[in-house]
Each structure stands twice: as C-alpha cells, then as structure tokens.
Amino acid sequence: MSDELRVAGLTPLTTIDFPGRLAAVVFLQGCPWRCSYCHNPALIPPTAPTPWSWEQVIAFLGTRQGLLDGVVFSGGEPTLQAALPDAIDAVRAMGFQVGLHTAGMYPERVAAILPRLDWIGLDVKAPDHRHHGIVGVQGAGPRVHATLEHVLASGVAHECRTTWHPSLYGADELLALGQALAEAGVTHWAVQPARLDGQPEARVPPSLVHEMSARFDRFCVR
Numbered sequence: 001m002s003d004e005l006r007v008a009g010l011t012p013l014t015t016i017d018f019p020g021r022l023a024a025v026v027f028l029q030g031c032p033w034r035c036s037y038c039h040n041p042a043l044i045p046p047t048a049p050t051p052w053s054w055e056q057v058i059a060f061l062g063t064r065q066g067l068l069d070g071v072v073f074s075g076g077e078p079t080l081q082a083a084l085p086d087a088i089d090a091v092r093a094m095g096f097q098v099g100l101h102t103a104g105m106y107p108e109r110v111a112a113i114l115p116r117l118d119w120i121g122l123d124v125k126a127p128d129h130r131h132h133g134i135v136g137v138q139g140a141g142p143r144v145h146a147t148l149e150h151v152l153a154s155g156v157a158h159e160c161r162t163t164w165h166p167s168l169y170g171a172d173e174l175l176a177l178g179q180a181l182a183e184a185g186v187t188h189w190a191v192q193p194a195r196l197d198g199q200p201e202a203r204v205p206p207s208l209v210h211e212m213s214a215r216f217d218r219f220c221v222r
Contacts, residue, residue, distance in 0.1 A: 005083040006030065007052035008076060009041050010060065013068070018099040018119060021069035026057055028084070031077040033103060035125070035136035037163060037194040043076035054087065058169065061094055070097035070118065078102060079109045088116045104147030105140065111150040119157045122148060126162070127177050130169045152185045159218075160186050165194035165202040176206050182215040192222045 011025040022056045030046030031038075038044070038186050061071065078084055079102050089099050097118040097204030102110060103120050103200075114120070120145035125134050151158050160181055164174050174191070181189055187213065212219040 004047075005054040005057075005081060005087050006046070007054060007057055008048075008050050008054055010196055012060070012084070014063075017074070017101070018097075018154075018162050020068050020070045020158075021097060021119075022067070022069040023072050023097075023099065024061065024068055025065065025072045025074050025211055028073060028075045028078040028081055030080045031103075032105060033077070033137055033140070035135055035163075036168075037165065037196055039064065040076070054083075058090065061091065061096065065095055068096065069100055072101060073097040074101040077105065077113060077145045079106045079113075083114050084109075084118070088113060094115065096162065102147070104144040105135075105137075107146035108148055110147050111154075114150060114154040114156055119159075120151055121161060122151055122158045124148065124160045124177070126161050126169060127173055127180070128171065131188075134168060140195075143174060148181075148184065148186075157188070159188040159190060161190045161192060163192045163194045164175075164204070165196050165199060167196060167199050168194070171205050172203075173206060175211070176213045176217075178208070178215065182212075187217040188219075189216050190220050192221055 006029040008029040009027040014023050014025055017023060017025050029043055029048055030051050031044045099119040100117055101121045117129055124144055125131055128145055131141035132138050191204055
C-alpha cells in the first residue's frame with residue numbers, strides 16, 4: 001500500500017528534474033548500492049527515520065493541483081520500495097504526470113511500472129565491467145543493461161546519466177560507453193563530473209563533447 005512509502009524528503013518545485021515540466025520531487029529512503037561519490041548518503045539506510053509520511057505528501061500535492069505538471073520519484077533508490085507502484089497510481093489519479101529517477105538495479109520492477117511513467121532518468125554509471133567496482137555489488141552491470149533494454153523497448157521518454165571521474169575509469173572508456181548507448185538507441189545522455197575527496201576536478205574532454213553532441217538528440221555535461 002502507498003501509505004507504507006518511506007519518504008525521506010520533498011522538493012516542492014523543480015524545473016530541472018523532469019524535463020519540460022514544473023514538478024515536485026519525492027525522495028524515497030533506502031538504496032542497496034554504495035557509490036563512492038554518493039551525494040546523498042543519508043538516504044542509503046532503508047530503515048532510517050523519515051521526516052515525511054505519504055499522507056503529508058499527498059496533502060501537499062493536493063495544494064499544487066493545476067500549478068505543477070508532474071511528480072518525480074527519486075532517492076535513494078525508489079524501486080527498492082514495494083509501495084512505489086501504488087504511490088505512482090495515487091499521483092496519476094490526482095492529474096500529475098510521473099517521472100522516475102533510478103539506478104536500474106531492479107530491471108523487472110522498472111519494467112512493471114514503465115507503463116505508468118511519462119519519463120525516466122536512468123543512471124548508467126559505467127561500462128558493464130566497471131559497474132560493480134563503483135557500486136560495490138557484483139553483477140550490477142548486467143542488471144542496469146537489462147533495465148536499459150526495458151526502457152528503450154517501452155518507448156517512454158528517457159535520459160541516461162553517467163557520473164564520471166577519471167580516477168574511476170578513463171575518458172576512452174567514457175567515450176566507448178557513450179558510443180554504445182547511442183548505438184543501443186538512447187537519445188538523451190548527460191555526463192555529470194563527480195567530485196571526489198582529494199582528487200582534481202573532473203574535466204570531460206572537449207573532443208568527447210563534440211562527438212557525443214553529434215550522436216545524441218540531446219547531450220550535455222552538468
């Protein structure tokens with residue numbers, strides 16, 4: 001049931017988390033991965049105390065009907081929570097479009113909710129063989145690859161995002177990843193330079209920006 005949803009936070013208004021829409025972001029508690037550059041570590045423990053109830057979120061959204069276009073479920077990892085599909089249905093019933101941010105670790109769960117979504121942002125953190133070293137879980141790469149296949153087959157509007165630093169893997173592998181995503185049918189790709197303690201700032205090579213801008217309908221460095 002959606003009233004069991006564990007809500008870690010709420011952003012009342014965003015123009016950047018759901019492309020082309022004014023949206024609220026609902027952050028859900030819990031994530032099974034341990035990325036070294038995680039910018040939201042407080043959301044990792046699934047049983048940590050949460051400041052919001054789902055009833056409070058619904059009450060807030062009720063005051064924004066006609067003002068907001070959509071609601072984005074983010075995290076943490078929102079697909080970790082079994083109550084997510086019911087929560088999506090509740091939001092849609094209020095007249096909002098629905099977006100999802102996911103790292104893709106549960107392909108079948110994502111496949112089950114894709115028909116309910118208007119947009120999905122999928123984190124593709126690395127080439128398959130590098131994925132487990134970044135997230136701390138064996139077999140992570142094939143899971144994300146399977147999720148990507150579900151997303152592309154669904155026809156749901158999407159964006160793939162890659163957080164990158166040269167200490168994680170080289171620019172040549174980042175380029176190869178972008179080429180593979182484009183060949184698979186991804187239309188939008190964003191590269192987000194990671195900030196790592198004690199490491200120089202990541203700089204995406206201009207040559208990669210030039211080539212990727214020609215391969216995707218939309219490519220950006222954030």
